[in-house]
Amino acid sequence: MLYVCATRAASAVFPFGERVSMARRKKIYEGKAKILYEGPEPGTLVQYFKDDATAYNAEKRDVIEGKGVLNNRLSEFFMTGLNGIGVPTHFLRRLNMREQLVRACEIIPLEVVVRNIAAGSMSKRLGIEEGTPLPRPIVEYYFKDDKLGDPMVTEEHIAAFGWASQQDMDDMVALALRVNDYMSGLMYGVGIRLVDFKIEVGRIYDGDYQRLIVADEISPDSCRLWDIETGQKLDKDVFRQDLGNLTDAYTEVARRLGVMPKQATHLGKPKLIN
Numbered sequence: 001m002l003y004v005c006a007t008r009a010a011s012a013v014f015p016f017g018e019r020v021s022m023a024r025r026k027k028i029y030e031g032k033a034k035i036l037y038e039g040p041e042p043g044t045l046v047q048y049f050k051d052d053a054t055a056y057n058a059e060k061r062d063v064i065e066g067k068g069v070l071n072n073r074l075s076e077f078f079m080t081g082l083n084g085i086g087v088p089t090h091f092l093r094r095l096n097m098r099e100q101l102v103r104a105c106e107i108i109p110l111e112v113v114v115r116n117i118a119a120g121s122m123s124k125r126l127g128i129e130e131g132t133p134l135p136r137p138i139v140e141y142y143f144k145d146d147k148l149g150d151p152m153v154t155e156e157h158i159a160a161f162g163w164a165s166q167q168d169m170d171d172m173v174a175l176a177l178r179v180n181d182y183m184s185g186l187m188y189g190v191g192i193r194l195v196d197f198k199i200e201v202g203r204i205y206d207g208d209y210q211r212l213i214v215a216d217e218i219s220p221d222s223c224r225l226w227d228i229e230t231g232q233k234l235d236k237d238v239f240r241q242d243l244g245n246l247t248d249a250y251t252e253v254a255r256r257l258g259v260m261p262k263q264a265t266h267l268g269k270p271k272l273i274n
């Protein structure tokens with residue numbers, strides 16, 4: 001069934017020159033960097049990427065022109081590749097510069113982090129120098145709760161509080177490690193080290209069966225990416241630590257991967273049109 005909107009459609013021009021249809025539709029959820037709208041068919045959602053950047057549990061915030069466009073493209077690229085090698089994701093297709101059609105799923109309230117190299121909160125928590133290679137990829141869970149600052153939890157907490165079953169946890173670890181292998185190889189091929197990343201996992205129902213898929217986004221917002229030669233950071237740490245221009249860093253990742261949006265340059269402010 002096609003989603004037909006009775007109200008008059010408008011359109012807006014964004015800084016990257018894209019024109020996005022603004023037909024009125026139901027907002028399902030608004031997060032810090034994305035909005036989910038009702039999709040055109042049952043079981044689908046439209047995922048809209050904003051330019052908003054937040055860090056330190058939203059204590060630091062800014063609007064970074066073009067970030068949403070880049071993350072939409074990059075997440076499309078990674079999830080298409082994962083779908084292609086049999087790692088199921090929620091991604092169906094990109095709709096325009098800022099939106100993609102995704103499968104609706106029940107999000108498990110956990111962030112699954114995989115680390116290859118010590119950095120960020122792990123370095124702080126365990127006193128391991130940033131950049132130290134880990135003996136093997138380490139998978140961690142964080143409970144998704146902004147008020148609590150997304151605390152780290154163990155499988156014991158997850159099972160005891162019923163956030164996921166033991167089978168779900170085994171499946172989540174398997175998914176996360178497959179994503180790690182795929183993303184590490186892809187990045188290594190363009191001279192970038194995948195230091196760590198976060199995924200979110202959703203549950204979908206196929207008749208009597210349920211299975212888990214990679215949901216949300218995979219982008220430089222949710223990964224640590226370091227240039228192999230220079231160690232230059234090409235991820236959200238550029239924003240967190242005020243290391244330079246975030247759009248330039250994400251554009252460099254997109255350029256190396258060959259997914260540079262046609263007009264992804266700094267085009268200045270949007271012009272009003274009649």
Ligand code: TMP
Nearest residue numbers: 119120121122196197198221222223224
């Ligand atoms: P951390 O070192 O701050 O725990 O982050 C580990 C990885 O997870 C890093 O690549 C950033 C990503 N991440 C998110 O995408 N969202 C979050 O809310 C957090 C805490 C981390």
